[in-house]
Amino acid sequence: MPDNIVDLKNRPKLPAADIETLLTALVADDNRVQSVSLTCGTVWIKRHGDKGRNAIVAVQRAIARLLRLPFMRPSPTVNGEGMVARDLRRMDKFARADIPTAAIVYSSGSAIVLSDITPTVDQQLRTLRKSDHAAYDDLLVFCCAELGRLHAADLCHGRPVPRDMFVKDGRLGYIDFEEEPEAIMPLPMAQARDLWLFFLQVSDRAFDRKATQDRAYQAWANTAPQAAIAELGKLGRSMERFLWFARLIGRFHMGRDLRQFILATTYLTTVFNG
Structure with missing residues (x-):
């Protein structure tokens, strides 16, 4: 061999x-x-290749520095x-x-x-979307609970999206580890970013949105480290500054990314503002 x-x-x-x-x-x-x-x-x-990646990373790094958003800094090139x-x-x-x-x-x-790890969570969601809306929302909540368990183990993923997740023996598994945010920021900040990024999916895709957001956040917070929860509050306050502008743009063109940002950030801001 x-x-x-x-x-x-x-x-x-x-x-x-x-x-x-x-x-x-x-x-x-x-x-x-x-x-x-x-x-x-x-x-x-x-x-893996670096075609076009260096330019994207440079832009992301510049935006993070300009807008003072340290949790948006890209992983080392x-x-x-x-x-x-x-x-x-x-x-x-x-x-x-x-x-x-x-x-x-x-x-x-x-x-x-x-x-092969298929079906991915994304593939499971696509199937459930046609047949069982309650199970669909339950799967989103399960993923947040498992993210909390991941963070409790002093780990983070960096880009947690349904296509990079799968379920094995009742646990959530992960692939595609291209991001390494803990190399450029404190681990609790990277973990808070994990939750925010996945909440973009939860807030946009859930059928019973508010109830699923509540359940998903609580499922994560039940096991997530307190330091990560505190960092999520800081993240929400930082992103809240841009909500007015996002909503203004949305009046003219509401793309999916913008919609995800508005829904997720609005909810998480509400959680910490009471």
Whole structure:
């Protein structure tokens, strides 16, 4: 078996035929995300690159500095190989804390191959949206409760969105560890940002919005560290400054991102303002 096949406890081992198929796929395509069917099942190739990323990071960093929003600062910039190293390091950190992640099948250069974790939470939500609205909202609340458990374990994700989450054995699992906010800001601030980012989804997607927001926030706060809750209050007060402008723009064009910002920030501001 080649040296760069990860051979750890509970990690998949590939037969020679699958290794050949996988290596062929790695060199024959350059899509950022690609699925490959092997005898052991489907695996996913994720390729990292810095095309266009440096410019985006520079803009985000400038905005965070200009508007004095430290929780919006981007993670340190690294190249493709550095992104893979970050992914692997953070996945190992989560696994050591018994937080589910995808299994690492293979890594080489700027590419990493992961086991299949579908259905993602996003896929589950899409199914429930058509069949069971109560279960749909319950799943959003469950994700917030699990974020609280993650934060209680002194971890954060950095970009918690439903497509990067899955449920395994009654626990929430995570993939795509491209962000590392705790490297550029205090951990409680990064955890508060986690909750705010996921609340953008909760506030926009929930069927019974106010009740689901209440349940979701409480589910997170029940286990989240007090320092993270305090930082969330500061975050809300910082973002409250921009609500008037967001609502003004919304009168002319209410895009989804703007709607998410208004709904989530308004709710969280209310929680801390009483």
